[in-house]
Amino acid sequence: MKPNGLPDLTRASVEALEGLVRYHNKLYWDDDAPELSDPDFDRLVRALRERAPGSPVLDELGASRFGEPVTHEVAMLSLDKCYGDDELADWLLDFEGRVVVSPKFDGVAASIRYDAAGQLARAATRGDGVTGDDITRNVREISDVPRRLLVAPPGPVEVRGEIFLRLSVFARHKDRFSNPRNLAAGAIKQKDPKKSAEIGLSFAAYEIFGLDAPTEHDKIDWLARAGFAPIERRVVEKGEVLEVYRELARRRPSLDYEIDGVVMKADRVDEQRRLGSTSHHPRFALAYKFQGDTGTSRLRAVEWSVSRTGAVTPIALVDPVALSGVMVSRASLHHPGYVAKLGLSLGAEVELTRRGGVIPNVERVTSPGDAPVEVPAACPSCGSELTPQGDFLLCSRTSTCRAALIGRVAHFVAAAEIDGFGERMLGELFDRGLVRAPQDLFSLTAAQLLTVPRVGDKLATKLVAEVARARTIRLDDFLRCLGVDDLARHVAKVLTRELAGLDAVLAVTPERLAGIHGIGEIIARSVTEGLRRERPMIDALRAVMTIEEPAPVAPPEGPLRGLSFVFTGKMVRRRREEAQALVQRLGGATPDGVSKTTSYLVIGDDRSDGKQSSKEKAARKLVAGGAGPKIIDEGEFEAIVAGA
Ligand code: IVH
Numbered sequence: 001m002k003p004n005g006l007p008d009l010t011r012a013s014v015e016a017l018e019g020l021v022r023y024h025n026k027l028y029w030d031d032d033a034p035e036l037s038d039p040d041f042d043r044l045v046r047a048l049r050e051r052a053p054g055s056p057v058l059d060e061l062g063a064s065r066f067g068e069p070v071t072h073e074v075a076m077l078s079l080d081k082c083y084g085d086d087e088l089a090d091w092l093l094d095f096e097g098r099v100v101v102s103p104k105f106d107g108v109a110a111s112i113r114y115d116a117a118g119q120l121a122r123a124a125t126r127g128d129g130v131t132g133d134d135i136t137r138n139v140r141e142i143s144d145v146p147r148r149l150l151v152a153p154p155g156p157v158e159v160r161g162e163i164f165l166r167l168s169v170f171a172r173h174k175d176r177f178s179n180p181r182n183l184a185a186g187a188i189k190q191k192d193p194k195k196s197a198e199i200g201l202s203f204a205a206y207e208i209f210g211l212d213a214p215t216e217h218d219k220i221d222w223l224a225r226a227g228f229a230p231i232e233r234r235v236v237e238k239g240e241v242l243e244v245y246r247e248l249a250r251r252r253p254s255l256d257y258e259i260d261g262v263v264m265k266a267d268r269v270d271e272q273r274r275l276g277s278t279s280h281h282p283r284f285a286l287a288y289k290f291q292g293d294t295g296t297s298r299l300r301a302v303e304w305s306v307s308r309t310g311a312v313t314p315i316a317l318v319d320p321v322a323l324s325g326v327m328v329s330r331a332s333l334h335h336p337g338y339v340a341k342l343g344l345s346l347g348a349e350v351e352l353t354r355r356g357g358v359i360p361n362v363e364r365v366t367s368p369g370d371a372p373v374e375v376p377a378a379c380p381s382c383g384s385e386l387t388p389q390g391d392f393l394l395c396s397r398t399s400t401c402r403a404a405l406i407g408r409v410a411h412f413v414a415a416a417e418i419d420g421f422g423e424r425m426l427g428e429l430f431d432r433g434l435v436r437a438p439q440d441l442f443s444l445t446a447a448q449l450l451t452v453p454r455v456g457d458k459l460a461t462k463l464v465a466e467v468a469r470a471r472t473i474r475l476d477d478f479l480r481c482l483g484v485d486d487l488a489r490h491v492a493k494v495l496t497r498e499l500a501g502l503d504a505v506l507a508v509t510p511e512r513l514a515g516i517h518g519i520g521e522i523i524a525r526s527v528t529e530g531l532r533r534e535r536p537m538i539d540a541l542r543a544v545m546t547i548e549e550p551a552p553v554a555p556p557e558g559p560l561r562g563l564s565f566v567f568t569g570k571m572v573r574r575r576r577e578e579a580q581a582l583v584q585r586l587g588g589a590t591p592d593g594v595s596k597t598t599s600y601l602v603i604g605d606d607r608s609d610g611k612q613s614s615k616e617k618a619a620r621k622l623v624a625g626g627a628g629p630k631i632i633d634e635g636e637f638e639a640i641v642a643g644a
Pocket residue numbers: 076077078079102103104105106108109110161162206207263281282285287
């Protein structure tokens with residue numbers, strides 16, 4: 001036994017862990033006589049979850065003998081999981097059509113039945129998937145759950161979703177419980193509905209039975225219309241799934257709820273039916289879990305930097321530790337709220353992972369340090385007053401703050417792929433009054449650049465040429481460069497594809513945007529607001545740049561009509577974009593990813609890296625199964641277009 005009353009959890013068997021969880025759960029919830037501190041109880045539950053995520057004991061958290069048993073009409077299955085891009089790519093090959101992507105909420109699953117009149121009839125926990133516990137009285141108290149549907153259902157329906165606790169709500173209970181999922185699990189089984197209501201649970205509806213709809217996203221939209229809190233969902237092409245996954249992984253620290261992955265589903269219900277389910281999970285859905293290598297290190301210092309938005313951002317400086325083969329010594333701590341959430345102190349031993357397999361992140365404190373993390377009292381760059389905003393701390397003078405202004409230019413040069421303008425160079429140019437905003441780059445002269453230390457003729461000429469090269473830019477790239485929240489690659493592409501040029505983008509209303517597939521209301525609002533805010537910069541940039549707007553899409557007409565070409569690998573004869581444009585001009589389609597209906601996969605002739613791309617693997621798998629594209633090289637492609 002360790003001094004805190006818990007055995008070494010890494011050595012305990014699953015059965016032993018289950019026994020301990022059962023025992024301490026009863027003491028806490030039934031007997032009101034806990035022997036363990038809340039963090040220790042949580043540690044115990046977490047240990048069991050890590051070792052046996054499917055353990056039924058995890059669903060028993062909360063008061064025992066709660067409610068009557070309820071048998072599910074359709075078994076409540078689990079989700080199939082994947083941890084890598086290749087597994088995801090394989091799964092995407094199994095069906096046709098688009099993909100619905102939503103966050104994987106870390107809470108407890110529940111089923112809610114409504115009668116044909118739309119009245120909430122019965123709610124139950126998942127239990128063992130076949131039989132759960134009646135939690136109707138507590139679910140009626142959750143404000144995200146309508147007691148009566150706002151839209152008449154076609155008959156009795158069953159809504160499934162996740163009961164969870166918002167982090168902002170959890171903050172009120174932090175002293176009593178240290179993990180929102182366990183508190184949600186306990187609260188939903190509270191015997192007294194008033195006490196359960198006091199906790200402030202939330203509900204995310206992700207599934208409905210009894211509603212006939214052609215697509216998954218139609219069902220989710222129906223749920224929102226019927227009165228459920230809308231859950232974030234993006235409807236994307238297969239080629240965009242990975243990017244949306246990464247975007248969610250990046251946004252994870254700023255969400256008001258805990259997510260442990262991303263759920264993807266085939267959007268077309270006919271495809272869902274065709275794929276069916278195993279006894280464990282449906283084949284049309286997949287959970288891509290966040291996980292990277294985990295390592296432990298010590299926090300030495302916290303550095304505060306100011307981002308382009310003026311957010312004063314803490315960065316953890318830790319003793320170097322290897323994570324998935326890369327040495328990591330810095331990790332963003334996102335915002336002061338995250339520092340508080342972790343309970344971080346200097347000298348603490350911390351667990352780090354690479355989220356989404358890439359971005360180093362401090363997950364938790366494994367052993368506390370000895371000195372508090374000091375939060376700056378004024379902007380570390382310009383000394384202005386700081387304004388707290390939720391978890392964030394913002395410089396109150398971003399229009400003049402050196403770090404924020406340089407950050408905006410730095411974002412622009414990175415997104416526009418203008419080389420040679422690192423933070424140091426931008427600092428020098430800023431301090432000389434030469435570049436205070438992105439548009440200033442375009443009037444920089446070699447003579448001005450020569451005033452910067454260590455810049456000679458050669459470098460000055462190169463920098464001027466770099467800027468000149470970037471002066472002409474595609475509309476989607478231009479939009480991405482603006483640094484507007486939520487206007488990353490995917491949304492920029494959608495805007496460019498759906499709207500007729502920059503003027504149309506600038507004039508678009510949030511309502512029109514939210515009507516476009518793949519863009520939700522929240523993103524629509526933040527994008528339109530951001531564009532309005534950045535209007536002065538956009539106008540200044542337009543005056544000095546050439547923005548290439550795609551020609552309005554004509555109905556596909558031409559010799560390649562009905563054929564689709566996917567490109568992969570480094571091309572030698574033409575740039576990929578050029579080849580795609582050519583195919584489109586000839587009436588063909590150029591989807592991003594390979595599917596059963598793809599006509600050709602064109603592999604670039606430069607095969608110097610000797611590797612097979614994921615598209616090539618996907619195509620070969622299809623071909624082996626007797627379907628899929630014809631795989632050709634650049635020569636064959638040239639012959640086809642020459643013939644056309
Ligand atoms: S779809 C067959 N969507 O994750 C179940 N599930 O680990 C289909 N979950 O039991 C569920 N967020 O409780 C779906 N956006 C989401 C979800 C989600 C969380 C839970 C669900 C499921 C568990 C599987």
